[in-house]
Amino acid sequence: MKKGLMAVAAVAALALVTGTAAPVTAAEKTLKIYLISKGETHQFWQAVKLGAETQAKKMNAEIVFQGPAAETMIDKQLEMLDAAIAVKPDAIGYAALGTTQAVPKLKAAHDAGIPVYMFDTAASCPGKLGVESDCALGVAYTNSTAAGALAADKMAALLKGKGKVLVVGHSQTNQTGIDRANGFINQIKKKHKGIKLLTTQYAEGGDALKAQEIVSAALVANKDLKGIYGTNEGVSIGAGQAFKAAKLKNGAVKLIGFDSGKQQIANIKSGLQTGAITQSPMGIGAKTVEALVNYVRNKTVPKPLIDTGFYYYDKKNISDPTVAGNLYE
Amino acid sequence: MSDDLTTAGQGEGGSKVSAFIRREIGRVAALASLVVIFIFFTIMNPVFASWANVSGGILMSTTVIGLLAIGVTFVIITGGIDLSVGTSMALVAVITGKMVMAYELNVWVGILLGMVVGGLLGAVNGILITVLRLPPFIATLATMKGAQGLALIISDLKPILFATDVKGWDQIAQGNIIPNFPNGVLILFVAAIIGSLILNKTVLGRYNFAIGSNLEATKLSGVKVNRWLVAIYALCGVYVGLAAVVITSRLGSAQPDLGLGYELEAIAAVIIGGTSLFGGKGTIGGTIIGALIMSVLINGLRILGLQQEWQYVVVGAVILLAVFGDNLRRRRAGDTTV
Numbered sequence A: 001m002k003k004g005l006m007a008v009a010a011v012a013a014l015a016l017v018t019g020t021a022a023p024v025t026a027a028e029k030t031l032k033i034y035l036i037s038k039g040e041t042h043q044f045w046q047a048v049k050l051g052a053e054t055q056a057k058k059m060n061a062e063i064v065f066q067g068p069a070a071e072t073m074i075d076k077q078l079e080m081l082d083a084a085i086a087v088k089p090d091a092i093g094y095a096a097l098g099t100t101q102a103v104p105k106l107k108a109a110h111d112a113g114i115p116v117y118m119f120d121t122a123a124s125c126p127g128k129l130g131v132e133s134d135c136a137l138g139v140a141y142t143n144s145t146a147a148g149a150l151a152a153d154k155m156a157a158l159l160k161g162k163g164k165v166l167v168v169g170h171s172q173t174n175q176t177g178i179d180r181a182n183g184f185i186n187q188i189k190k191k192h193k194g195i196k197l198l199t200t201q202y203a204e205g206g207d208a209l210k211a212q213e214i215v216s217a218a219l220v221a222n223k224d225l226k227g228i229y230g231t232n233e234g235v236s237i238g239a240g241q242a243f244k245a246a247k248l249k250n251g252a253v254k255l256i257g258f259d260s261g262k263q264q265i266a267n268i269k270s271g272l273q274t275g276a277i278t279q280s281p282m283g284i285g286a287k288t289v290e291a292l293v294n295y296v297r298n299k300t301v302p303k304p305l306i307d308t309g310f311y312y313y314d315k316k317n318i319s320d321p322t323v324a325g326n327l328y329e
Numbered sequence B: 001m002s003d004d005l006t007t008a009g010q011g012e013g014g015s016k017v018s019a020f021i022r023r024e025i026g027r028v029a030a031l032a033s034l035v036v037i038f039i040f041f042t043i044m045n046p047v048f049a050s051w052a053n054v055s056g057g058i059l060m061s062t063t064v065i066g067l068l069a070i071g072v073t074f075v076i077i078t079g080g081i082d083l084s085v086g087t088s089m090a091l092v093a094v095i096t097g098k099m100v101m102a103y104e105l106n107v108w109v110g111i112l113l114g115m116v117v118g119g120l121l122g123a124v125n126g127i128l129i130t131v132l133r134l135p136p137f138i139a140t141l142a143t144m145k146g147a148q149g150l151a152l153i154i155s156d157l158k159p160i161l162f163a164t165d166v167k168g169w170d171q172i173a174q175g176n177i178i179p180n181f182p183n184g185v186l187i188l189f190v191a192a193i194i195g196s197l198i199l200n201k202t203v204l205g206r207y208n209f210a211i212g213s214n215l216e217a218t219k220l221s222g223v224k225v226n227r228w229l230v231a232i233y234a235l236c237g238v239y240v241g242l243a244a245v246v247i248t249s250r251l252g253s254a255q256p257d258l259g260l261g262y263e264l265e266a267i268a269a270v271i272i273g274g275t276s277l278f279g280g281k282g283t284i285g286g287t288i289i290g291a292l293i294m295s296v297l298i299n300g301l302r303i304l305g306l307q308q309e310w311q312y313v314v315v316g317a318v319i320l321l322a323v324f325g326d327n328l329r330r331r332r333a334g335d336t337t338v
Helices: A005-018 A041-056 A074-087 A103-111 A144-158 A175-191 A208-221 A233-245 A262-271 A283-299 B016-044 B051-077 B084-101 B109-129 B136-154 B182-203 B203-213 B216-220 B225-251 B262-272 B284-304 B308-332
Strands: A031-036 A061-065 A090-096 A116-119 A140-142 A163-169 A196-199 A226-232 A252-257 A275-279 A306-307 A311-316
Touching: A005 B203, A031 A074, A031 A140, A031 A283, A041 A061, A041 A283, A061 A074, A061 A283, A074 A103, A103 A175, A116 A283, A140 A283, A144 A175, A144 A226, A144 A252, A144 A275, A144 A311, A163 A208, A175 A196, A175 A262, A175 A306, A208 A226, A208 A233, A208 B051, A208 B225, A208 B284, A226 A233, A226 B136, A233 A252, A233 B182, A233 B225, A252 B109, A262 A275, A275 B308, B016 B284, B016 B308, B051 B084, B051 B182, B051 B203, B051 B225, B051 B262, B051 B284, B084 B109, B084 B136, B084 B225, B084 B262, B109 B136, B109 B225, B182 B203, B182 B225, B182 B284, B203 B225, B216 B225, B262 B308, B284 B308
Parallel strands: A031 A061, A031 A090, A090 A116, A116 A140, A140 A306, A163 A196, A163 A226, A226 A252, A252 A275
Antiparallel strands: A275 A311
């Protein structure tokens, strides 16, 4: 996974730009696909929807995108899933809110002959995902470990392979947080031996103030600190503010963050922050639709896990359409 | 910190010095622990004692928790508690951020607005406790949850950015009116001195201690206890508002999900500083020392690069030791309250 991560990112980008589907023939019927999301209004989900619709247009499919108003409303989401199954669409995409509640419903969809592919977050389906599963064919998600490794490669390139780097995580218990941090750390240890990692610190919950204090202390204790990697938006903001408070020259210490948001984007544009990794919500939407259409139309069995890609962005490529579409304020 | 920061009441007869020591022993011990911890970290890594670290690391890290802790000190001296200070701070930050951005308010109006909104939220706590007669723990637990939710709703789950839009907002905490001395720290110290004056030289301070020492007796002596309690919770809220202003200035944004858990750090600072959870006793000076002990400790452990898991354990142990030591001393002094 880690080896091919650049390739994965590149393929995802290509998929968005050119589409990887076979050309549409006139005789094909337009497929109807329901995507039951975790939310609808948040910019992240809007980007998922846009990616799905763009891909659907290319493959002669039609998307119905639905999600509850808040990510706590599991019951609302399950009602939407029920309603979608009742309509008997050609396929269903599903982003799990609760891990277990949806499983019986996904089985019901399977029994009704509707293929299901999950996106962003998988429900805990029993057994292996794929054609043998009576729950779902697979899940399209962001490989956070590989994304962390990409950050490590970028950091190593910025530092020309040597220097002290501090990782500031946003959670020691949340799986995404762990993967983002460990992906970075393991890649540095394996590939970039010239870089020395300080003890990883955590601003639990992505607390920007704690992150700022951690970075301030690290700057004082390590005059030769060259780089900081923050695993989410709050941490990245806090680290940037610590640079400001210490009156560092832009770029004196490299800062690679994660996700986007107004302040982080502003910091990257101003040069306070070097760059950041963003997931590809558009890729999540596109890959899910692609997997489902190919399965329904060509009986191509999708991979049980599809990495939907992620991007490194900085001042230079922040406005590129492939990147900009995946950023939110 | 001078005599201004001491509790009311004078030792009579005997040596004035021994009376002073007896009265001050809790705080002197806290100060001594602070010095010992400071020296320990300086020996471990001399950079710890550099001014850059003391001002930008330790003192700056004390500003937010310190301001919250000053506010909570007033409340705890009444024998009450305020669990809402952390999330109320987030709510004030969000409201202030929205208003400042929407109406392009200048910095001074923004600061004032934060303190007023904070004061109003505090008054709500006071009213819940006095008019609805809810126990402070329950009332402020409810407002803690309510404020957390409202902060998320009003902000639409998104941080509100100040930095590039409001000129000078970052200077509130990070500027230097005194060279090499961050304004945020100046705000903390001035707020502490004012708090100490309120506690020791005003009617509100006198009733604050009276309510905490003996609520019934204070009532019977004709004091309108409920009004004073609302005022005290509102005063706590004003400090929460000031903390909100400082945190938004330090971060360049109002983070709607930031603040939960800060109430416990503030309460810990108050208790380490020798204020009794049962009310009737406490000083602002002690609270500041308590807050400093916490930030010196955490900053030192970070400088040493100790793993986070162990940082938590050490902080827990120090809180335990500080309060236990204080208990022992009080018991030996024949004090029945804790």
